Amino acid sequence: MDRKKRKNREKGNSLLPIALVIGLVITIGFSFFPRIIDPWVNANLVEEELSMDMPLGRYLSNVWDEPNVIVALHGYSHTTPNGDDSAEFYSECEEIPTSYIEDHVERAMRVFNSLGIKEYLFEPPGFAWDERLVKILEEKGFTVLEGEVHGRIPTKVAYSVRPMRFILAIRKLNGSLGPKGEEILNVLSPKAQTVGETVEKNLMIEIVDAEYTWNWRCMTNFEDPRYEEALRNLKSDNPTRIILHYPDLNEFTKRFLEEAVKMPSVKIIRCDDIKSDSDLRKIDWLIELGKRNDVFVELVVVPTVVPSIASWARTLIRVSWYLFLWTVVLPTVILVTWFLFGWYFIRRRKLKSLKKVEELERKPLISIILPAYNEEKIIGDAIERAISQDYGNVEVIIVDDWSTDRTREIAESYARKYNNVKLITNGKNRG
Structure with missing residues (x-):
């Protein structure tokens, strides 16, 4: 009996490394689960469109026709069908159907129409040129011109090599450009050309875009080397349009913009990713800055409200998931696998014993x-x-x-x- 127990124990110990390897493989496999599920979650979150019932909807309805303000649609949901939030109408990683593009353009326009916004730009997320989007925008009543960006865009949305082609789409009023559209083109038209010539001849718009304040939401003091570097680059770039993302609009970005608007070359300040939860006082400050310095302020709005998970919450969820995997899943898988292997081999041994007994019964004693x-x-x-x-x-x-x-x-x-x-x-x- 002792010998039998010893053999079982030795067999169980020999199975433990196999159970450990299987447990590690399963645990490591499940560690990729958040990366797989995140795009699906982003693509399937319920979207709520901006309306007059929301503070941002009422705000845009009031400011769109102010002299130095131009509002712009930033697509419809700022996501591709697979949930990629760096683009919407074109992506290097997936094939986006034309029907998806047309549907999202129509939905975005419907939101601005419901807010009473008559003249606006269409700024698709990401810098790229897509013939299908151009055709759809022209069919929907936009004047679409081809632009070429030269500049400094250090964000993940700028995945093309400089210089880049971009879409300049201006919503027409009664079949032709309205006053704001003409003002924008006056700023951006090639030198010595009139707005009419630019549109009629479909001339290339060349613009120096620059974003200096990317991720300044994490900046904590003016001694940060990025601040001085941005000032130096500003003077050497002579940008036409300065781009910033709303989450970066803090005290450091404000101080930088106050210096930037003093540059004669700066004609437009573009603020991207304005959403329903944005602080309207910050946008007021931006518009007032533009008025004082005769600079256009372009408010680029995502017209849908998507329930979002804060970055800190996403980090906490992922850390909790990994802790769960390594402290619960891994030990459980190892023990269960070890038990099942042991049960299998013991059962097989018993079956062999029964077979042996049957054989014995057939032999003379x-x-x-x-x-x-x-x-x-x-x-x-x-x-x-x-x-x-x-x-x-x-x-x-x-x-x-x-x-x-x-x-x-x-x-x-x-x-x-x-x-x-x-x-x-x-x-x-x-x-």
Whole structure:
């Protein structure tokens, strides 16, 4: 019995490394789950469109026709069908159907129409040129011109190599450009060309775009080297349009913009990714800055409200997931795998034993008789050899001839342990 337990223990120990490897493979596989599920979650979040019931909707309805303000649609949801939030209408990683592009353009326009916004730009997320989008915008009543960007755009949305083609789409009023559209083109038209010539001849718009404040939302003081570097680059770039993202509009960005609008070349400040939860006081400050310095302020709005998960919450969820994997999933998988392997091999061994018993039952019984008198030194080995022979259907009979040493005691221990071992004791020594 002890030998059997020892064999089972040794077999179980040999299976543990296999269970460990399987547990690691499964755990590492599940560690990629957040990356797989995130795009799906982003693509399937319920979208709510801007309306007059929302503060941002009412705000845009009031400011769109102010002299130095031009509002722009930043697509519809700022996401591709697969949930990529760096683009919407074109992506290097997926094929986007034309029907998706047309549907999102129509939905975005419907939002601005419901807010009473009549003249606006269409700024698709990401810098790229897409013939399908151009055709759809022209069919929907936009004047679409081709532009070429030269400048400094250090964000993930700028995945093309400089210089880049971009779409300048201006919503028409009664079939022609309105006053704001003409003002924008006056700023951006090639030198010595009129707005009419630019539109009629479809001339290339060249613009120096620059974004200096990307990720300044994490800046904590003016001693940050990025601040001085931005000022130096500003003077050397002479940008036409300065781009910033709303989350970066903090005290450091404000100070920088106050310096930037002093540059004669700066004609437009473009603020991207304005959403329903944006602080309208910051936008007021931006518009006032433009008025004081005769600079256009372009408010680029994502017209849908999508329930979002804050970055810190996403980080917490991922950390919790990894902790769960390594502290719960890994040990559980190892133990379950180890148990199942052990159960399988024990069951297989039992089946073999049953098969062996069946085979034994088909063989004639052979009795091995071991006469013994004072054989304590060799009786144990003799019994072991007898019961370990490979015939199978055998019984071992020890005949103790009234030994005076431990022979009978040893034989009795084997008889208790094995069913096929029997002990016969003579009442006296018979020689």
